[in-house]
Amino acid sequence: MVSFDFDDKGIVVPCPSCGQKNRLSYQRLGDPVKCGKCKHELAPPNQPIEMKSSADFDRLIAQSSLPVVVDYWAPWCGPCRMVAPELEKVAARQAGKVVVVKVNTDVLQDLGQRFGIRSIPTLAVFGGGRELTRAAGARPAEMIEAMIDQAAGSLHR
Numbered sequence: 001m002v003s004f005d006f007d008d009k010g011i012v013v014p015c016p017s018c019g020q021k022n023r024l025s026y027q028r029l030g031d032p033v034k035c036g037k038c039k040h041e042l043a044p045p046n047q048p049i050e051m052k053s054s055a056d057f058d059r060l061i062a063q064s065s066l067p068v069v070v071d072y073w074a075p076w077c078g079p080c081r082m083v084a085p086e087l088e089k090v091a092a093r094q095a096g097k098v099v100v101v102k103v104n105t106d107v108l109q110d111l112g113q114r115f116g117i118r119s120i121p122t123l124a125v126f127g128g129g130r131e132l133t134r135a136a137g138a139r140p141a142e143m144i145e146a147m148i149d150q151a152a153g154s155l156h157r
């Protein structure tokens, strides 16, 4: 799990080569980006990103060019710990195609309430600014990927 800063227009990530902060625009999240300083190619996010605020979450959901997989979780939840490595696999395998974020419902309680999350873990897929599907309970990476495919398919129909 990584923790990036978010701003109005995108996700702010440090260049792995020179440390320069670069913005990955929400609207072009799947596109290749080069570091503004050293031109090193910046890989799209390939790990689950921890959300620090609900304002960041809302901006990402509203503007993301890629489907966003949301893991609602909390540190005390056993099944959440089981699903965490599965989400890491999904984030690595689907880098550049989906964005995986984690919402700690103890910290961002307003999001849990707004989306009516009654049990954790709950996994949801957002696309085109809205929630497309959700499922409660831990599941393997393959099933999460199937959820994403199904949801993304429904978006394009």
Ligand SMILES: [Zn+2]
Residues within 6 Å of the ligand: 015, 016, 017, 018, 019, 020, 035, 036, 037, 038, 039, 040
């Ligand atoms: Zn750089």
